[in-house]
Amino acid sequence: MEKSYDPAEVEGRIYDFWISSGLHQSEITDSAKVFSIVIPPPNVTGSLHIGHALNSTIQDILIRYKRMKDFDVLWVPGTDHAGIATQMMVEKDLASEGLTKNDLGRDKFLERIWQWKETSGSRITEQLKRLGALPDWEMERFTLDEGLSEAVRKVFVDLYSQGLIYKDKRLVNWDPELRTAISDLEVEQRETQGNYWHIRYPIEGDDGLSITVATTRPETMLGDTAVAVHPNDPRYSALVGRNAVLPLVGRKIPVIVDEYSDPEKGTGAVKITPGHDFNDFEVGKRNDLDIINILDERGYVEGDVPEKYSGLERFEARKAVIEDLEDGGFLVKVEQTVHTVPYGDRSGAIVEPWLTDQWYVNAVELAVQATSCVERGDIRFHPKFWESTYFEWMKNIEPWCISRQLWWGHRIPAWYGPDGEIFVATNEHEAIACAEKHYGEEVTLVRDPDVLDTWFSSGLWPFSTLGWPQDTEELGHYYPTSCLVTGFDIIFFWVARMIMLGLKFMGDVPFKDVYVHGLIRDAKGRKMSKTTGNVIDPIDVIEKYGADALRFSLAALAAQGRDIKLTFPVIEGYRNFMNKIWNATRFVFMNLEPGLVYDSDVDNSHLSVPDRWILTRLNVTLGEVEGFIENYEFDKASQALYHFIWDDYCDWYLEISKFSLYGEDDESKKTTLNVLVRVLLRSLRALHPFAPYITEEIFRIFGEKGINLPESEGLSSKSILDAQYPTPSGAEMFKDESEQVELIKGVVTGIRNLRATMGVHPSEKVLVHLNSENDEVENILRGNLEIILGMASLGDCIVCGEDSPGKAVSEIVSGVEIVMPVENLLDLEKEISRLSKDLAKVSQDLKKTESKLANRDFIDRAPEDVVEKEKGKLEEFQNHKKKLEEILKKLSVV
């Protein structure tokens, strides 16, 4: 083995091994234990960013863990066609050739996107492999696959026939750049510096009389059809019922009363533009106002407006309108203001409310079940507080606009007859048949040109990927899926829609748990973005530190409910951890004599005290790790393993094992070797979901060593992934010996501390006295002398003997007095000051405990074990204090 672990050499080879061994594949058995996950499908256009790395690492941990626990495991991978994003990308590509999509036409354009998808669409899945993610690649799906498209059509037709999908003419968020409708969720509100323009509208038939309104979008006045005032606003009551004359246009518009008008805001009179403002649209409906559309799909002025403005781009029109208002003396004043402006999240263009025909899903209706299933606990969010956010959104849910004026996506399965009659069907044949029945003759149908919102198809992902609407074996076996791992940014976009549609079409929740992880941020806590230039590319990290180091870092940082600040020093630290494991293995191999390893279980009666301690620590850790993973506490799970392996196994057990391995006692050596090997192998198995590559590689090398271990150690498996996940064994928990070792560790640390403070060179074999008045403690010290001598590198150690008469330094640890004679080295004053500090501390502790125990209420009301513990502390502190005082007394005599 090399001196350092080299991930680059290992990872590709190991991944190929997993695939060629078919370890990624799911297999339906009659086992009752089933665990399934569907990947949140990344955009097919995308490349792996660090957020995907976190998301996939967590899923891979769960999948590997459950697989090792003998579950029927399925992880479905795949990608999303990402309507707008993909179409934009290919359009940009075309633009560089001086072409637009219209030059190609719909069919050719789609052909081109498919072509692109075939050549570059697999990039992100290839990158997932680098991370070590092992979904069932045979199950890979794409949202535009035929099967998934069939699911989309069926859902559309069914919802339509139930009235849950309908076509409606109302205002939508219109993206003039992309020239499509978008949903509320795709609109981003941004704070923007803008103006209030106060505009005076003259009152008809009364020179000098006027009403002033304020607006941030003056060009919309071209479409005004009323001015509204509050019914209780005395300032304007005289004007109600009269007409205002719209400046620049000349149209007479009524002054009406409507509760919407807020006397506190602006001038208290508000212009009403039902065609271009969501609130005004409602006012218009209530008051039966005309709706005047003044914009085309590009955001250029058109329609029933003065010719002067027709054809102007909307912001050009704004300028012109303001200028003319000013010239005409209608502009009363301009006020600076900060207000929020809606932008399209993809295009970055300012969105316009625009009156169009669009398809909607009645989300309010679907939200009822979707809310109650979470209330009932059929779906649990982790961390739980996301449920509040989910409920909040579901409570205020609006109709979901699902049609998009794009070409790339699932085309809406609706056809129109010559008179506009709508025929919704899963295919054209059916639509034609329906039409024939309706008209009594054959007619030509025109298909709706629009496609569906991308989230419509991804909302079906948990069951469409499993074969629905076919009644497949996978669907029956793996639905509902066990867990969904996702970021909070798509809870509404995606998670909520899956829940609504899963309940509707499968009659059951799509997943039982939703694990919501945080967002990865840079060292300063900023979002990572290309424009800020602070992105960490996971592939770069993998190349520099290895996939395991990246995965382990992400897991270790994944505390629930918190974003992750990812920094290189942390990744480096876990890279070092991988190297540590590598070198611990090297140590074991250096001492490995295959013939000495038993092919049966170790006889407990042969185990030494340290053996029993490390086995206990291992089993405690395994129990913790199991609980943590089941609770999605990956940070705690990974850190428990980290500390066990590094602190317990490497820093203590492995060092202690040397006394036995390099000693004369063959029987002891044999047992130690067995424990070393077994604890390592079990640790590796426990670690495998977190660090799959290095654990598999070491496992492989172990396999080459020709040692025979019992089946339960899993070494006979072809892959570590095929071995059992280690479970804690009660038979290997030794409380007494564990406490002994903890005591010894404390004493050793105490001795090392004395050496360090006295500046005794590490190689100098000094003498130490250990004193205790407790027989049991004395026995423990005597029984573990070899460890104390070796670990503290002592020349000799006298337990409970006569103290040497000369100068010495001392320390008390767990009631054991450590005395180290130092003859010439002693700085008396320093030593007294050091011990006095200890004395002050222990006196304070003692006082606190004494007053607690003197408190009647404490004795009466505190639980018994707490009181007992306090009494124990009292004794310990008293003892400690007494000893310190004695030592100080002796020192002052010297």
Place this chain on the structure above:
RNA sequence: GAGCACGUAGCUCAGGGGCAGAGCACUUGCUUGACGUGCAAGGGGUCGCAGGUUCAAUUCCUGCCGUGCUCACCA
């Protein structure tokens, strides 16, 4: 405006009614035969502030201050 989080060591963060923890950074020592991507020892905290509950509060409750996120409104 509404909702949800978060304020703990220099930094990043765990924790949790009963003696405050980790990693990194820092200081000191170390060619100990697995590892300097290492070993050993150490310093460092009014647990945001103020009340309340409790025998006991850093932990639970209330308020305040500060930070972040989400949604809504903005004539």
